[in-house]
Amino acid sequence: MVAGLRTSLKIGFLSAIIFTSGCVSNSQSGLYGGNFDHEEAAKTRMSLGLTYLQNNNYTQAKKNLDKALEFNPRSADVQFAMAYYYQLVGDNLRAEEYYETAIDLAPNNGDIANSYGAFKCQNGEYEKAKAYFFDAINNRLYANAAQTYENLALCAQSQGKLDEAIGYFQDALKHQPARGKSLFLLSELYTVSEQWELAESTLRKYERVAKVTPDSLWLAYEIAKGKGDLETAKGYGEMMMSLFPESELTKRYLVQRESMQNKVVKTVKSTQPNDFETQISENQTNTDGLTQTSSNDKENEKSVAQDNDAQRQSQSNNTDNAPTATANTPEKAQNTELSVQSDKFHVVKEGENLYRISLLHNIKMATLQEWNNLENTGAIIAGQTLWLVPPSMQEE
Structure with a gap:
């Protein structure tokens, strides 16, 4: 659903x-x-x-x-x-x-x-x-045209029609420029499509009308990484640690930070100091579930993990949806907790759709559909288990 x-x-x-x-x-x-x-x-x-x-x-x-x-x-x-x-x-x-x-x-x-x-x-x-x-x-x-345009955008997202979704969010904001949900979700879509400047400017507008949340800090962190501004990205990560130490997104940030540090250490041992970013990029294995970017830092984050579960890059989309779009839905630890099992499957929680799960794990919606034999993108319900790996790696 x-x-x-x-x-x-x-x-x-x-x-x-x-x-x-x-x-x-x-x-x-x-x-x-x-x-x-x-x-x-x-x-x-x-x-x-x-x-x-x-x-x-x-x-x-x-x-x-x-x-x-x-x-x-x-x-x-x-x-x-x-x-x-x-x-x-x-x-x-x-x-x-x-x-x-x-x-x-x-x-x-x-x-x-x-x-x-x-x-x-x-x-x-x-x-x-x-x-x-x-x-x-x-x-x-x-x-309530703004709300309905927002609903249209959410509906388009659920069907993988991201360009249409962006257009409908823009229409919603024409009717209600300070609509927080639309601003956040539009910034999120700009991030997914790697339109970093638009993502950043839209998020700034959101921050002027809404309070800081783990979700907004995570999105700012992702945007800064996409722009190649690693110092700013780190600053947002540290801010998450300071303001929301118990958030699942903060835990994801800590895992990513540790992973990045490990990669840098391993590469420095085998390459010249000025070449370590290139070496990391060359060592990466591209998978069907990953969207490629031209940023070295983005490539680093999408590299193969130690257990061959390379399809995951953490994204947070715990915003609500509904046709009144997606306001903040309470997080459920059982569905966002980083664990060995979560590398291979995802338990659908209330307030999630296939689009958001694809963002969360950085796997294309079409791939998730194929791996889970889904007839359409709306055919999931809360409590359902979705595989995040191809059939050859799935275990009963």
Whole structure:
């Protein structure tokens, strides 16, 4: 499932939840007095149901949403809420039915179109997702174009369409220049495509509107390395150690630093001092999972590790996603911990997609698909184990 898109599904009316008690009778339909307002009762029940969903009480959520549907089956918002419920519990067939009904009842509702687009993208239907996203964007009454462009970018990323993703993030920032998520993710994409100057300038904009995090320091570290500025890169690494000593990204930095030091020591013993960078570059073995760069330092980082698991270069992408893109998702040590096992497989955590995993381990998405027999880039779920090595190196 496309991470980030699911967590970004924001139902516009959640902020207007009503906590009025006693306004809805528990009597059966048809026994109410003539003054009973079914529409208001449906709204109240729907709001209660969504509140229970937020608190992970799915039983009470379903009871209240069913009651809302009983009171007003022609409400697009109630149909939308039911679609959201079934999407959360993984019943995509029923979610699809309720989304379709909601769209039929309110074809000009941008919030529903945006969320339906996210739902379609989660299920790997990229072109259909785009159509619904643009339905929302082209609605003159829709006020969240920046969010929807961000969703479009995330969806494009999940399909490996990085150029399209960059363009959509740029569109999101035209509508909301200080949108932190879009700035960070765009800087990340510039880094992946080795557009170092754009990556750096975009990250600077992000830093002006957001607080320093392990993720932002890691990205700054990667950008500095890409530009060949190793002293600045080291400075960001030391800053991670100082501010976030327990972060998994700090641990990754320490492993990389130790690895680089070991390589330099070994090379200096066998070459002239002025030639050690060249020698390291010549000793590297390129693999299918690595993206080549012209930077010696970048090449060093992508060289073959001691256990022939050369496909890994640590990247952090613990930002959230969702269609409201990818705000910071809590890290789970079991999925980011550096270990012998993590060199060969990756356990998918909540909020990850194949694109982000490919960045994390520096393996092309197409390669990950091939090694794991995935039919499409959205066909992964939390808890799934993905091989990071070719079939010949996989062990049962």
